[in-house]
Amino acid sequence: MASVTLNKIAKVYPNGFKAVHDIDFKINDGEFVVLVGPSGCAKSTLLRMVAGLESITSGELKIGDKVVNRAPPKDRGAAMVFQNYALYPHMKVRENLAFGLKLQGLPKEEVNSRVLDAAKLLEIETLLDRFPRQLSGGQSQRVAVGRAIVKKPQVFLFDEPLSNLDAKLRASMRVRITELHQQLKAAGLPCTVIYVTHDQIEAMTMGERICVLKEGRIQQFDTPSMLYNQPANTFVASFIGSPEMNILDAHLSVDGNARTVTLLGGKSRLPESKLSVHGTELAIKLGLRPENVLVNASDEKDVLWIDCEISHIEYMGSEVFAYFRVGDSTITSRLPASQATLVSSLKRGDKARIGLQLLHSHLFDAETGVNLNSTH
Numbered sequence: 001m002a003s004v005t006l007n008k009i010a011k012v013y014p015n016g017f018k019a020v021h022d023i024d025f026k027i028n029d030g031e032f033v034v035l036v037g038p039s040g041c042a043k044s045t046l047l048r049m050v051a052g053l054e055s056i057t058s059g060e061l062k063i064g065d066k067v068v069n070r071a072p073p074k075d076r077g078a079a080m081v082f083q084n085y086a087l088y089p090h091m092k093v094r095e096n097l098a099f100g101l102k103l104q105g106l107p108k109e110e111v112n113s114r115v116l117d118a119a120k121l122l123e124i125e126t127l128l129d130r131f132p133r134q135l136s137g138g139q140s141q142r143v144a145v146g147r148a149i150v151k152k153p154q155v156f157l158f159d160e161p162l163s164n165l166d167a168k169l170r171a172s173m174r175v176r177i178t179e180l181h182q183q184l185k186a187a188g189l190p191c192t193v194i195y196v197t198h199d200q201i202e203a204m205t206m207g208e209r210i211c212v213l214k215e216g217r218i219q220q221f222d223t224p225s226m227l228y229n230q231p232a233n234t235f236v237a238s239f240i241g242s243p244e245m246n247i248l249d250a251h252l253s254v255d256g257n258a259r260t261v262t263l264l265g266g267k268s269r270l271p272e273s274k275l276s277v278h279g280t281e282l283a284i285k286l287g288l289r290p291e292n293v294l295v296n297a298s299d300e301k302d303v304l305w306i307d308c309e310i311s312h313i314e315y316m317g318s319e320v321f322a323y324f325r326v327g328d329s330t331i332t333s334r335l336p337a338s339q340a341t342l343v344s345s346l347k348r349g350d351k352a353r354i355g356l357q358l359l360h361s362h363l364f365d366a367e368t369g370v371n372l373n374s375t376h
């Protein structure tokens, strides 16, 4: 059993800086969880506290049923993979993989069989007699993962392991690591993974659940689809999804069951939703994903049409991102490239008409940024 439980965990560095503020969460045995957030939000600090490489200021950390706040790293059943791989340059791959196990005093046959098993799993058997300097970035990264695997840890800790790789290799390693997690589960050896990244695409594609952090506080801990479809606040809404969600200043009037939204000089009735609002007039932020912004289309129900100017077009291959200017705001629309006639008609500087599909809008408190749909 290797769940990881954080109970009111805080971290104050010796210089007095509070990097982590009373974090609570439980990662289940065998679960793949991603910690994501911008630089400095304390992802590495949290991971290093779990590994035992950083002291815990207050709160309780459990791995399985055991409180491990003061346990040395080697007694925690966790193995960490770092961004810079940290391979020993003077040792061949085989020795890099075996080194930790020899230190533990495991018998030679056991060491050899674990090294071979890991090498097979990661398809690095042919590299065992090379030195790290003779490996590509992706191969080095696989060796670094192998060094964690041979320890048969209950918990894998990854700190931005792919950030030194180019985009293509990053995408294939992403798949490999998630497959590895599933393979181990299928083989009856489930391992818990805590994976740190600042890349929301990596987070969304790899995590069974994702913990979004900002300045040492959890913003939302949820499945990828919940983060995308029901973001807890404007921070999560803009962090998850690419291109970013459009977030516009708006005004909401509530009159009995009728709700009217005013934004960008337009006004429209809002479709039925489970809004929890107090007061009859309030300032809000209205969020709309780029895929919910129509361009020059025919009228549809629950759409607010706005006249604007095309400021920029980006061709991405299978889709097109179009940017529109309305007063001081920029609104992004994402269009499938299959709408070829429409796409080819869009020219920078031309006038256009965009349709905001209000049925898909997210409403946030203007001051706190909290989602006003009461599902949280």
Ligand SMILES: Nc1ncnc2c1ncn2[C@@H]1O[C@H](COP(=O)(O)OP(=O)(O)OP(=O)(O)O)[C@@H](O)[C@H]1O
Pocket: 013, 014, 015, 017, 019, 037, 038, 039, 040, 041, 042, 043, 044, 045, 046, 198
């Ligand atoms: N030894 C330290 N002493 C004081 N403050 C520190 C120390 N180490 C980290 N910090 C601060 O704690 C905060 C969290 O740092 P941390 O390295 O955990 O962030 P991160 O989310 O991993 O960022 P990145 O994405 O850049 O790796 C930052 O504001 C950082 O400056």
Ligand SMILES: [Mg+2]
Pocket: 043, 044, 045
């Ligand atoms: Mg970090």
